[in-house]
Amino acid sequence: MQTVGTDIQLPKDLYLEATSRCNLRCKGCILFNGGWEPQRDLSLIELIMICDQLPVLSRVALHGIGEPLLNDELPGMIRYLKDRKASVFLNSNGTLLNERRGNQLLDAGLDELRISLDAASPAGYKAVRNSDEFHRVVANVRAFSKHIKSMHLPCPKLSLWFLGTRENISELPDFVRLAASLGVAEVYLQRLVYFQDDQGYGLAKSEKTLMGSDAAITGWINESHAIAEQSGVRFNAPAFASPFDSLQARTGNPFPWRKCYRPHTLMYITAGGNVLPCCISPFAVSNYGSIILGNVFYRSLSEIWSGSRYRIFREKRQTQTPPECCRGCGTLWSL
Ligand SMILES: C[S@@+](CC[C@H](N)C(=O)[O-])C[C@H]1O[C@@H](n2cnc3c(N)ncnc32)[C@H](O)[C@@H]1O
Numbered sequence: 001m002q003t004v005g006t007d008i009q010l011p012k013d014l015y016l017e018a019t020s021r022c023n024l025r026c027k028g029c030i031l032f033n034g035g036w037e038p039q040r041d042l043s044l045i046e047l048i049m050i051c052d053q054l055p056v057l058s059r060v061a062l063h064g065i066g067e068p069l070l071n072d073e074l075p076g077m078i079r080y081l082k083d084r085k086a087s088v089f090l091n092s093n094g095t096l097l098n099e100r101r102g103n104q105l106l107d108a109g110l111d112e113l114r115i116s117l118d119a120a121s122p123a124g125y126k127a128v129r130n131s132d133e134f135h136r137v138v139a140n141v142r143a144f145s146k147h148i149k150s151m152h153l154p155c156p157k158l159s160l161w162f163l164g165t166r167e168n169i170s171e172l173p174d175f176v177r178l179a180a181s182l183g184v185a186e187v188y189l190q191r192l193v194y195f196q197d198d199q200g201y202g203l204a205k206s207e208k209t210l211m212g213s214d215a216a217i218t219g220w221i222n223e224s225h226a227i228a229e230q231s232g233v234r235f236n237a238p239a240f241a242s243p244f245d246s247l248q249a250r251t252g253n254p255f256p257w258r259k260c261y262r263p264h265t266l267m268y269i270t271a272g273g274n275v276l277p278c279c280i281s282p283f284a285v286s287n288y289g290s291i292i293l294g295n296v297f298y299r300s301l302s303e304i305w306s307g308s309r310y311r312i313f314r315e316k317r318q319t320q321t322p323p324e325c326c327r328g329c330g331t332l333w334s335l
């Protein structure tokens with residue numbers, strides 16, 4: 001059994017940031033704000049060094065803050081993780097998903113590919129993704145989806161992701177239509193995370209979120225549900241929530257962050273080796289140092305997992321004054 005200390009099992013789920021480099025600067029992303037860490041790739045050797053410390057791996061994400069397809073060792077990483085019997089998924093901006101890279105992902109055995117598109121038009125894409133690559137990404141997804149279908153391949157499961165903000169929400173119904181036309185069976189509405197104790201940056205600001213949605217926003221979400229149902233597309237939100245539920249604050253519970261299981265079950269490791277409590281935290285904090293719980297290039301994973309920084313983080317999360325990153329989870333921001 002993989003245990004450490006007295007009672008907390010080592011995690012079976014990992015977020016491993018394949019790279020902190022990116023070819024885009026989306027307006028909701030920390031990279032738009034300059035980023036938290038120096039830009040570098042995780043190497044395959046480093047990934048193996050990290051994963052070898054965990055006897056059991058269940059689910060591994062190969063994205064963090066950066067574009068995973070930029071790392072040439074990505075196929076080797078997926079192959080290693082598949083040999084370890086883990087389920088492997090990643091989010092990508094899709095700009096680099098050409099035939100060669102697509103085939104590499106297929107051959108390596110990737111289980112799930114999530115394309116962050118956020119818009120149904122070039123103008124909407126520019127407003128959120130800060131880029132003119134809308135048509136290229138759509139063409140890449142169309143070709144990849146067609147290829148998977150023509151080969152009757154069970155995986156990777158393909159989905160389109162939409163970061164919901166007041167700038168782009170009117171495009172959600174067309175986004176669902178677009179997914180259907182591309183043969184993509186799943187759409188996710190993602191919540192915008194932002195610094196709670198700060199001015200925020202770009203689109204990552206409280207006034208840009210869909211919280212406290214008005215009638216127009218509710219209408220677009222309802223319409224998207226209906227289109228999804230008609231076209232056989234699954235319309236979801238992360239963490240098994242429905243899109244509507246995911247946008248609600250848990251007002252009945254004054255301390256909802258206490259229910260969060262992430263610091264007990266998973267680790268997020270950046271390309272620079274820093275261990276963070278979850279993939280939400282870097283978006284939700286203005287003091288980055290406060291969420292670094294150790295570095296796997298300097299200490300063993302089990303030492304970090306059972307170390308004092310992790311212990312204090314877990315304990316503080318149970319209180320009425322949790323760490324900065326957790327403070328809005330479930331109230332200002334629902335998780
Ligand atoms: C940081 S990106 C890294 C992977 C890849 N570059 C991509 O764009 O999918 C991972 C996910 O975070 C989402 N994201 C970006 N800014 C966000 C924010 N402020 N709040 C919540 N999610 C955000 C992106 O849309 C993407 O789906």
Ligand code: SF4
Nearest residue numbers: 022024026029066093
């Ligand atoms: S959201 Fe993804 S594609 Fe956009 S800047 Fe961030 S890492 Fe790059």
Ligand code: SF4
Nearest residue numbers: 257260278325326329
């Ligand atoms: S930031 Fe939110 S998701 Fe992350 S550990 Fe804190 S409560 Fe959990």
